[in-house]
Amino acid sequence: xxxxxxxxxxxxxxxxxxxxxxxxxxxxxxxxxxxxxxxxxxxxxxxxxxxxxxxxxxxxxxxxxxxxxxxxxxxxxxxxxxxxxxxxxxxxxxxxxxxxxxxxxxxxxx
Numbered sequence: 001x002x003x004x005x006x007x008x009x010x011x012x013x014x015x016x017x018x019x020x021x022x023x024x025x026x027x028x029x030x031x032x033x034x035x036x037x038x039x040x041x042x043x044x045x046x047x048x049x050x051x052x053x054x055x056x057x058x059x060x061x062x063x064x065x066x067x068x069x070x071x072x073x074x075x076x077x078x079x080x081x082x083x084x085x086x087x088x089x090x091x092x093x094x095x096x097x098x099x100x101x102x103x104x105x106x107x108x109x110x
Contacts, residue, residue: 012062015099017092027063028096050089054081057093 010031017024037056044052058081066074074080084092 013099015095017095024092025065026061026092026096028060028099029062030060030100032060033100050086051078051082053093054078054084054089057089057096060096 008031010029012027013030015026015028017026037060041053041056044056055078058076061076064074064076066080068074068083074083081089
């Protein structure tokens, strides 16, 4: 009988997001995007709880290379993510979701 950890391994994936002349690289853990994670995201969305959605979103992000203007890395907690504008946050979330989609060229449905 297989164990969940043997069929759902915790691997990481890099998501590179271009911004004008620079790029932001996020390292995400795709296996953290579970059915329960999606259920919670839906509940938070219905409640219009953007801070809750941000916390849930960043629970999947293991690392990133975003720094403040002084060059200090912005932490992946509320003190850091609260600095993001809504527009930037939604853009990051869209790119992460896009990275989760299977690639039609490499995904088999058989």
